[in-house]
Amino acid sequence: MQVLPTIRLATTADAQAIAALSRDAIEHGLRWRYTPARILAAIRSRTTNVAVAHANDEMHAFAIMDYADTTAHLVLLGVQATQRRRGFGRHLLAWLEDAARVAGIERIDVECRADNPGAIAFYRNQGYRVQDVVARYYDARIDAVRLAKTLRTPAV
Template sequence: MLSETAIILAAARDAPIIAAMSREYIEQGLGWRWTTQRVLAAIRDPERNVAVIRGGGTVIAFGIMSYAEDYAHLELLAVLPTKRRQGLASAIVVWLERAAR
């Protein structure tokens, strides 16, 4: 599994790639809801964390989790197909869960 030090909070510049990954790998064949503007709003929302793993200068995996007083909700999670089966998604989920505590 990847070291958690490689997982960081997303920056505004990550919003377009996160939105594109959502459209291609999560929302494929559905209406596109996680647009760049919506992802940017999530990045700026104090009740959400948008975590990313970068590789080669770009986002290769991300997760978005919202937090409430008694629960957390994983809203989106994606990994580039060429980077799957390496534990990246699991590492992001663990990171986001720890942030909830």
């Protein structure tokens, strides 16, 4: 069943839950890098959007997007294991893409673990195209698949 989530920018009160979800959903088997302190820094950064999706007063998903001048980098996107395939990832990503379009961003880049075919299928379904594979990108052990989505052609 698809539930329409409430999506908003994260506040510092969300940092602990986001870090825990990153550890459990994304960084499993790797060194935990997106600790509460790092998530807090991202929430406070002026060049980063941290967004959370709630339904029934529970945080079901989060995403982090870093902005450069003309490109953005989707750093993390995670949905609670019990809430997957209900549209939370798609809605959250669309929300961030809309913000990036308004900001004039031309392309969004993302990497995901090569051992995560579900995530690769998800990004392809959202219009991202595989660019290449980076060997041993995660903890010098696990390969990354790099994908990108063009939002608009560069202004001349």
